[in-house]
Amino acid sequence: TTKNPLSVALALYSGLWAYGGWNSLNSVTEELKNPKRNLWLSIVLALPTVIVLYVLTNISYFTVMNKEELLSSEAVAVTWGEAVLGPVVCALPILISVSALGSANANLFGSARYCMIDSSAWYYSSGCAVVF
Numbered sequence: 001t002t003k004n005p006l007s008v009a010l011a012l013y014s015g016l017w018a019y020g021g022w023n024s025l026n027s028v029t030e031e032l033k034n035p036k037r038n039l040w041l042s043i044v045l046a047l048p049t050v051i052v053l054y055v056l057t058n059i060s061y062f063t064v065m066n067k068e069e070l071l072s073s074e075a076v077a078v079t080w081g082e083a084v085l086g087p088v089v090c091a092l093p094i095l096i097s098v099s100a101l102g103s104a105n106a107n108l109f110g111s112a113r114y115c116m117i118d119s120s121a122w123y124y125s126s127g128c129a130v131v132f
Contacts, residue, residue, distance in 0.1 A: 024110025031113075060084075 002008065025042055029035045061076060064083050073079040077096070081089035 024106055027110045027113045 025039065025046075029039055032038045061070065061080055064080055065073070065076070069079060070076060078089065078092060081092045085092070
């Protein structure tokens with residue numbers, strides 16, 4: 001633990017990536033059926049779900065491993081997997097890759113909407129409007 005305000009701020013900022021998906025949700029509202037209801041439901045259901053999953057993950061880490069193991073581990077999830085999953089731990093990198101691919105897909109979908117909206121509003125050239 002550190003008392004350096006810069007390190008604390010950096011840690012808080014680095015943790016925000018876990019909750020960054022809400023931004024993509026707002027950019028794809030045109031794709032939603034009944035966006036007034038479904039956008040609100042998506043935010044209200046997804047944010048607490050993500051918070052609970054992260055808290056449960058951390059509780060699991062602290063239940064299975066002690067402080068020394070956590071601090072000395074190069075990959076906490078792998079150390080946890082070796083202790084809990086045993087030989088099935090080899091599937092953990094595959095699951096992490098699938099999760100990262102899903103996140104990249106969602107970000108690509110959300111970001112592409114910005115380009116499409118800009119091109120349809122003539123902020124891009126008409127050639128870009130056809131592409132996007």
